[in-house]
Amino acid sequence: MNHGEHYMSLQQVSDYNDGGEEDYEANDPGEGGVFEDYANKMHMEQATRNTDMIPTEAPSWPDKRKKIFGVMYPSLLDEFKRGKAQTAWIGSLCMSLTFFFGPLAGKLCDHYGPRAVIIIGAIISVIGLATTSQARNIFVLYLTYSVIFAFGGCCIYTSVFVIVPKYFLKHRSLATGMIAAGPGAGTFIMSPILARSIEGLGWRGAFLVMAGIIASVCLLGCAFDPNSPTNPAERDVCHAFMQDKKKRHLSRNPSYLLLVFVTAIVILGNSVPQVHMARYCEEKGISLQLASTLYLVLGLCSVFARVLVGRLCDCKFVDQRCVYQGCLFVLGFSTLLCPLANTFPTLLVYFIMFGLFDGGQSTVANVLVLTSVQEGQKARAFGLWLFCLSVIMACGPPLAGYIADSTGSYAPAFYLAGSSIVTGASAFFVMYFLRSNAEEMESQTKLVVIEKVTVV
Numbered sequence: 001m002n003h004g005e006h007y008m009s010l011q012q013v014s015d016y017n018d019g020g021e022e023d024y025e026a027n028d029p030g031e032g033g034v035f036e037d038y039a040n041k042m043h044m045e046q047a048t049r050n051t052d053m054i055p056t057e058a059p060s061w062p063d064k065r066k067k068i069f070g071v072m073y074p075s076l077l078d079e080f081k082r083g084k085a086q087t088a089w090i091g092s093l094c095m096s097l098t099f100f101f102g103p104l105a106g107k108l109c110d111h112y113g114p115r116a117v118i119i120i121g122a123i124i125s126v127i128g129l130a131t132t133s134q135a136r137n138i139f140v141l142y143l144t145y146s147v148i149f150a151f152g153g154c155c156i157y158t159s160v161f162v163i164v165p166k167y168f169l170k171h172r173s174l175a176t177g178m179i180a181a182g183p184g185a186g187t188f189i190m191s192p193i194l195a196r197s198i199e200g201l202g203w204r205g206a207f208l209v210m211a212g213i214i215a216s217v218c219l220l221g222c223a224f225d226p227n228s229p230t231n232p233a234e235r236d237v238c239h240a241f242m243q244d245k246k247k248r249h250l251s252r253n254p255s256y257l258l259l260v261f262v263t264a265i266v267i268l269g270n271s272v273p274q275v276h277m278a279r280y281c282e283e284k285g286i287s288l289q290l291a292s293t294l295y296l297v298l299g300l301c302s303v304f305a306r307v308l309v310g311r312l313c314d315c316k317f318v319d320q321r322c323v324y325q326g327c328l329f330v331l332g333f334s335t336l337l338c339p340l341a342n343t344f345p346t347l348l349v350y351f352i353m354f355g356l357f358d359g360g361q362s363t364v365a366n367v368l369v370l371t372s373v374q375e376g377q378k379a380r381a382f383g384l385w386l387f388c389l390s391v392i393m394a395c396g397p398p399l400a401g402y403i404a405d406s407t408g409s410y411a412p413a414f415y416l417a418g419s420s421i422v423t424g425a426s427a428f429f430v431m432y433f434l435r436s437n438a439e440e441m442e443s444q445t446k447l448v449v450i451e452k453v454t455v456v
Contacts, residue, residue: 068210069094070278071194071292075203077279080138084279084401090138091275093146096394098154102386105158106379114159118221121155122214128152129211133204156217158386161366162379163224174310191299195292250381255434256372260385262424262431263365264392266328269420272413273335273354274298275397277347280410286344294344294351301355302362309360313367320364321431327361328425336418339411 069091077087108117128149135141164175190213197206250256281291309327313320334353341347373381400413 068190068194070275071191071288071295072198072203072206073275074278074282074288075198075206076138076141079203082138084276084405085398086138086401088275088397088401090141090146092271092394092397093142094150094153095271095397096390097147097150098157098390099386099388099393100390101151101154102158102383102390103380104383105154105386106162106383108155109159109162110379113224114163115221115224117155118159118224119218121152121159122217122221123152124155125149125152125214125217126211129207129214133207133211154386156221158379158383159221159224161370161382164370171314174307174314178307178310189299191292191295195289198288250373250377250384253373255431256369256381256385258428258431258434259365259369259372260388262428263369263385264389265424265427266361266421267389268392268396269335269417270331270358271393271396272400272417273338276400276404276410276413277351281347283410284342284347286347290344294347297348298351298355301352302359305356305359306363309363310367313364320368321428324361324364324368325425325428327357327364328421328428331357331361332418332421332425334418335414335421338414338418339409 073087073091076090077084080087105117105121125148128144128147128151131144132141132149135144167175190210193209193213194206197209201209277294278288278291281294282288309323312318313323331354334350334357338350341350369382369385370378396417400410400417403413403416404410
């Protein structure tokens with residue numbers, strides 16, 4: 001038999017699988033299980049099992065802390081009286097370093113496994129928040145909140161997203177969407193809790209409340225199965241790629257590089273409204289309690305959008321790139337129009353729009369990054385992506401605070417934020433002309449599956 005005879009069409013494979021039990025045994029008298037292992041399992045069994053092993057609350061830290069810090073921001077401004085820009089650096093550095101530590105967290109996941117890393121991350125986060133509550137000057141917060149809490153959160157965030165592709169194939173986008181819904185769910189729950197904690201216990205007590213809640217992640221992390229399943233066909237293809245292509249470096253993956261570039265531009269503007277909105281509301285005469293309600297609505301809309309978009313992206317007829325780009329354009333233009341919102345109802349409309357489309361783009365961004373690289377590169381690629389975002393993320397909120405202090409208005413800051421998001425959405429048009437390593441690997445996986453079936 002020559003090499004070409006090892007392959008058959010997908011329709012032939014389908015007909016082969018649709019045959020009755022007698023036909024199946026006639027075609028494969030002794031080794032019928034091989035086809036089931038490599039074809040059916042690839043598309044059915046692994047895609048739906050173990051869904052209860054991954055806690056949806058765990059990875060909420062990077063997005064959630066942008067919204068949560070927005071609730072704490074006015075209290076810290078009043079306590080330390082350091083100005084909008086310098087105070088904004090606390091939350092900005094925290095978000096930035098959460099991503100900055102990504103490569104280190106990825107290596108820890110590869111070496112020790114996601115279960116150990118998420119538990120250690122939760123413990124470190126609790127220590128950071130507890131010490132933050134005792135800070136007497138703003139520079140201590142730079143260490144305890146911006147560095148220690150950020151590192152713990154990064155361990156949590158990275159370990160969850162790294163383990164998802166190991167469990168899910170057919171419904172991978174939906175699973176990622178449900179995981180990414182953590183930020184919205186966290187905001188929906190935490191915003192009113194923190195607002196009431198600040199009123200009753202002060203901002204120091206609110207940080208202790210956060211520490212107690214995050215301690216529960218230690219228990220959630222125990223639900224991770226350290227022996228996570230892997231797809232045999234993907235494993236064979238990865239091995240072949242390593243032998244034939246010497247494990248192609250990420251710097252030679254144009255789709256991955258473009259995603260890093262686009263998301264970096266987007267996050268420069270995306271982090272601004274979530275940090276400064278509470279103070280913006282105060283300047284418009286809206287109370288902190290009503291402002292926290294806006295964050296609650298934002299979280300609820302984000303949860304809904306992340307799950308919906310995740311499910312939508314699993315449909316074969318949906319182009320994930322179009323969904324991502326559409327969400328970015330709506331997000332950017334709505335932020336450009338935000339300065340026109342001067343009342344609670346108009347700000348509520350903006351928060352609904354922001355929550356829906358920010359939640360949608362967050363889900364698709366994670367899916368696109370994880371599927372743009374080969375299986376053996378996912379942890380490293382995800383960590384490097386977070387690291388690159390950290391550099392840009394550190395600049396957004398402080399820059400917006402500086403502009404607001406200099407001009408006496410938040411309007412120019414929102415114009416900058418919206419323009420940044422629209423610019424990223426426009427640059428994403430290049431993606432339609434690129435072919436990712438993951439697409440090449442998927443086509444190779446199908447050939448491996450078919451070859452194994454035919455040879456057996």
